[in-house]
Amino acid sequence: MTPAIRVRRLGAEDAPAYAHIALPEDQEVFGGKPGAAFHDLPETMDLYGIEGERPLGLFRIDRAYDQHDFAQAGEVGLRYFIVDHAEQGRGVAGAALAALPEMLRRDYPNAPSIALTVNCRNPGAYRAYERAGFTDTGELYLHGGAGPQHVMRMALS
Numbered sequence: 001m002t003p004a005i006r007v008r009r010l011g012a013e014d015a016p017a018y019a020h021i022a023l024p025e026d027q028e029v030f031g032g033k034p035g036a037a038f039h040d041l042p043e044t045m046d047l048y049g050i051e052g053e054r055p056l057g058l059f060r061i062d063r064a065y066d067q068h069d070f071a072q073a074g075e076v077g078l079r080y081f082i083v084d085h086a087e088q089g090r091g092v093a094g095a096a097l098a099a100l101p102e103m104l105r106r107d108y109p110n111a112p113s114i115a116l117t118v119n120c121r122n123p124g125a126y127r128a129y130e131r132a133g134f135t136d137t138g139e140l141y142l143h144g145g146a147g148p149q150h151v152m153r154m155a156l157s
């Protein structure tokens with residue numbers, strides 16, 4: 001059953017409530033250090049929380065994503081998408097990604113699409129994005145620190 005979750009814009013004041021979110025080292029290479037998502041948040045990125053009865057995960061929306069060669073004009077980027085290790089495998093990512101299009105149309109009404117890169121060695125995340133409606137563009141992003149990444153996109157219009 002899909003868990004009841006909501007996606008909420010976060011501020012620095014939410015950091016303590018999210019301090020328990022953790023990933024094992026072999027997943028941090030893909031998702032980044034969860035605590036770092038709050039720190040050094042560039043002006044062009046917004047932070048969102050995935051919440052059930054308590055915080056379950058995090059992600060960033062990058063408003064300057066179209067500076068990447070592979071990105072399309074005006075599209076936003078999904079980054080640092082993380083579900084707490086203790087909560088994985090229960091449909092949390094699926095529910096959060098299902099809530100994404102409505103939230104994006106509300107908060108980024110001019111964005112025609114959302115794109116992301118996912119490491120070729122991260123089939124679980126690739127599957128989660130594919131299940132949520134993202135399509136593999138067939139391009140590879142080769143500039144990530146942990147090896148080649150698939151580029152995926154979902155239209156919002």
Ligand SMILES: CC(C)(COP(=O)(O)OP(=O)(O)OC[C@H]1O[C@@H](n2cnc3c(N)ncnc32)[C@H](O)[C@@H]1OP(=O)(O)O)[C@@H](O)C(=O)NCCC(=O)NCCS
Nearest residue numbers: 027030031081082083088089090091092093094124125128
């Ligand atoms: C990838 C991640 C967000 C998935 O979160 P989750 O809450 O466990 O995913 P869900 O339970 O909602 O699963 C969604 C779909 O993806 C699939 N999936 C998730 N993890 C998987 C895995 N490790 N292997 C295979 N499939 C997987 C599920 O089977 C499900 O598909 P289904 O409906 O066909 O069964 C989570 O594992 C995570 O935070 N990983 C570390 C950080 C990371 O890699 N982020 C992505 C950066 S691009």
